[in-house]
Amino acid sequence: MIRILSLLSGLFISVACHASPPAKPIEITPGNIDELGFSIEIKQVGVENYVRLVVPSTIDQHWVPVTTQAYTYNGEESGLLNKVELGSPTKEVSINSYYKPSDGDLMVGVYFLCGLDRAPCRGDWDSRLYMIQSINQYLITKKGSRTH
Template sequence: MSIKYFFLLSTLIISSLARASAGPELEEITPENAEKLGFSVSITIENGTTMLFLVGPKTSVSGCKPHTSGSALIAADETELFVHQSGIEGVDLPVSQGYFTDQNTSMSVWIDYICVPDKSQNNRRYVIHSVSQYIVDQVSQKSHNKAMKDRR
């Protein structure tokens, strides 16, 4: 085997290994795009506790099936204090949930959608990186919508 073919074969093997280990692409869920992506976000704040339920569609926009859900408790400096992840393959209604009580923490929640191997480029992790920021954005969006309605 010539050097040229050896180099070409090595490059193909290395690039395919790198692609295989990339993991799902991240897609942020926001108050603006949640419904369009098929997600329902329910947030309850009661007695100093913030609880979130993220309910996803049976299949993602790109046709992938739910695989994993998770949540992480996030400190003010953005370090993960606690992570929980569960397999949800085959469930009818993919759900991720979490709660936090300390004002100096937040929560990240996600649902992973994984496609068959030949469509793995469509794999997605739909995530709310910070529940606290999501709440701020949600209030801001509602205020903006009300102001626009009042202008009419």
């Protein structure tokens, strides 16, 4: 998992060469997803899961999404990376992906930059990575929180 996180963090850095290195990834959980402004839909379609993560158009007024990423993997084996660099911000950004939970897992992430509107940030540019490291674990956590 650490190896995968390092790989994904490195890929996000390539999005904006002027950005500072990303901070520690901010984990999206069932407990904080609404507060962060994200929403998620997970549906079983045959033997696969369809995942749609809806991304806020801005966070804290000045943070805008610049790249989305979905990484399907099977244990320690290499997986399939789908990375989309966004043009100008749109009203709705979403990550849509399918994966087979019996064979692997899915990690989704969104890279946000601050300062694109020339607003003051911690530097000329700043970056944040919001991610769900494991959709399988997200579902387990969500299911467990319903029983309490």
